[in-house]
Amino acid sequence: MTPGAARKPAVSVVVLSYDRPRRLRSALESIRAQSLPPTEILVIDNPSQSSDQIRRECAAVSGVNLLSTGRNVGFAGGMNFGLSLAGCELVLLTEDDLVLEPHCLETLVSALQECPGAGVVAPIIYNFARRTVRCAGGDVSLGGVFKYTLRDWDAPSPSGDLTQPREVQFVPGAILLARTAVLRDVGGFRDEFFMYNEDIELCLRLRRSGYRIVLVPRASCFHFEPTQSAAPAIEFHKYKNLIALYLLHAPWRVLPEFALRYGILTALAGDVDRRVVIRAWLWAVWNGPRLVAERLGWRQRAAIQPQRRALPSAMMMGEGA
Numbered sequence: 001m002t003p004g005a006a007r008k009p010a011v012s013v014v015v016l017s018y019d020r021p022r023r024l025r026s027a028l029e030s031i032r033a034q035s036l037p038p039t040e041i042l043v044i045d046n047p048s049q050s051s052d053q054i055r056r057e058c059a060a061v062s063g064v065n066l067l068s069t070g071r072n073v074g075f076a077g078g079m080n081f082g083l084s085l086a087g088c089e090l091v092l093l094t095e096d097d098l099v100l101e102p103h104c105l106e107t108l109v110s111a112l113q114e115c116p117g118a119g120v121v122a123p124i125i126y127n128f129a130r131r132t133v134r135c136a137g138g139d140v141s142l143g144g145v146f147k148y149t150l151r152d153w154d155a156p157s158p159s160g161d162l163t164q165p166r167e168v169q170f171v172p173g174a175i176l177l178a179r180t181a182v183l184r185d186v187g188g189f190r191d192e193f194f195m196y197n198e199d200i201e202l203c204l205r206l207r208r209s210g211y212r213i214v215l216v217p218r219a220s221c222f223h224f225e226p227t228q229s230a231a232p233a234i235e236f237h238k239y240k241n242l243i244a245l246y247l248l249h250a251p252w253r254v255l256p257e258f259a260l261r262y263g264i265l266t267a268l269a270g271d272v273d274r275r276v277v278i279r280a281w282l283w284a285v286w287n288g289p290r291l292v293a294e295r296l297g298w299r300q301r302a303a304i305q306p307q308r309r310a311l312p313s314a315m316m317m318g319e320g321a
Contacts, residue, residue, distance in 0.1 A: 009089040010039040011109065012180065014082030016075065017096040019048035021057050023224050024096040028061040030221075031094075036106035038092070041065065044082040046072045074194030074237075079173065083188050084307045086180050094175040097224040099128065107219040108177040111165050119211025120178040120203070122171035123219035134223050137168030137215040140200055142250035144257035146242060148200075151215070165214045169207070173199030175221055182211070184304040190244075192287070195234075197241040204249045235273065240280035247284065247291045 013031055017024055024043070031041055043058050043066045045051055051068070058066040069081050079093050090112065092105060104123055111121045125134040141147035151168060173189065176199075186205055189198040203213045239262075246258050267277045293299040 008036060008106075008109065009113075010087075011036070011090045011092060011105065011177075012086035012088040013038040013041045013092045013094065013105075014079065014086060015041065015043045015094055015096055016046070016078045016082065017043050017054055018046040018072070018078070019050045020096050021050045021053040024054060024057045025061065026099050027094070027096050028058070028064055030098075030100040030102075031105075032061060032063060033102055034100065034105040035103045036109060038105065039088050040086075042067060042082055042085055043096075044069060044078050044085075046074070046078045048072065073191070075173065076189035076193045076195065076198045077191045080188040080191060080304055083180070083183055084304050086306075089180060090177060091180045091183065092175070092177045093173065094221075098125070098175055099222045099224075100175075101220045101222075104219045104221055105177075108216055111214065111216040111219070112177055112179070115165055115212065115214050117210065117212045118214045119182055119206040119209075120171060120176045121165070121214045121216050121219075122176045123216055123221050125172065125175065126220060126222050128222040128224045130225075131222075135172050136217070137166075137171050137213070139169045140204075142246055142254065144254050144261060146246075146258075146262075163217050165216045167212050168215050169213065170200045170203035171213055171215060173202065174223065182206075184306065186303075187301040188304045193241045193244065194237045196238045197245050201241075201245055201248065204245075208249075235276045236279055239272065239276055240283045243280060243284040244287070244291055247288055248295050 015024075015027060015031070028041065028043070031038060041064045043054070043064055045054050045066060045068045047068060047070070055066060058064045067081075067085060069078055073081065082093065083091060090109060092108070094100070101123075108121050108123060112118055115121065122137065124136045126132065127134045136151045138148065138150045140149070186202075186209060189202055193201065207213060242262070246255060250258065263277065263281055266272055267274050290299065294301055
């Protein structure tokens with residue numbers, strides 16, 4: 001190391017994969033091509049009909065370690081599984097449908113080291129085909145009406161510089177970098193969320209613990225445009241997670257209006273399948289006391305414990321290789 005040069009910490013990259021083998025190869029190759037090579041790449045497979053093909057894709061890219069969750073535990077559970085296995089000081093959580101620009105990881109690592117109080121840092125996400133901004137962080141308002149806004153990428157930072165890191169209320173869980181210990185200590189994503197709103201909840205929890213959520217405009221990646229699904233199971237998770245988000249983080253005074261608007265009135269209006277609404281609220285009645293107890297500090301959220309595992313030396317790269 002050159003005298004006076006900043007130390008580059010070891011980084012684990014966790015790639016969550018589920019039934020998208022055609023995208024996975026591009027994602028892995030972009031990680032291998034980073035200007036700051038990660039120390040390890042862990043692909044976490046939520047089992048699907050494509051698991052065999054995913055195994056072949058991982059075998060075709062050197063330095064990749066494939067691990068299976070054993071069953072589909074959703075986005076939150078899969079990311080937490082990878083977080084428990086990460087062996088490095090820093091961890092980049094990402095997905096199988098994201099392609100990183102060559103300097104993305106290096107830029108994020110530098111920002112995390114240089115931004116005081118940063119809990120997580122994240123890049124701007126562009127749509128792969130259209131090259132338009134998909135997400136540059138966002139704001140959320142837990143009032144009587146739930147408001148979720150993605151920020152405009154060209155909004156200047158307080159310094160007036162479009163290229164400087166700026167604080168946001170949340171970043172998508174699809175890609176973020178953090179200190180491994182920080183994410184483990186706060187308990188990672190909520191497993192019971194399965195998918196949807198788990199990233200907003202994590203960011204609000206980190207902010208409550210005094211950490212900053214930072215967007216890094218100089219870092220970028222590209223997201224393959226997803227196909228939309230309106231399956232009842234997906235709608236259920238969206239709806240019950242929204243209720244849980246309010247129980248955990250919304251001002252107490254807005255909860256009656258929220259319950260009326262997103263409970264009785266929504267069920268009567270028919271905008272959402274009534275069975276989904278009823279099932280979501282029954283889930284909330286059963287789980288609400290536990291969530292409120294955690295919010296009030298009567299119940300401690302468990303930290304994620306690291307799992308011991310051995311990685312073949314051929315699968316280690318960069319520092320420590």
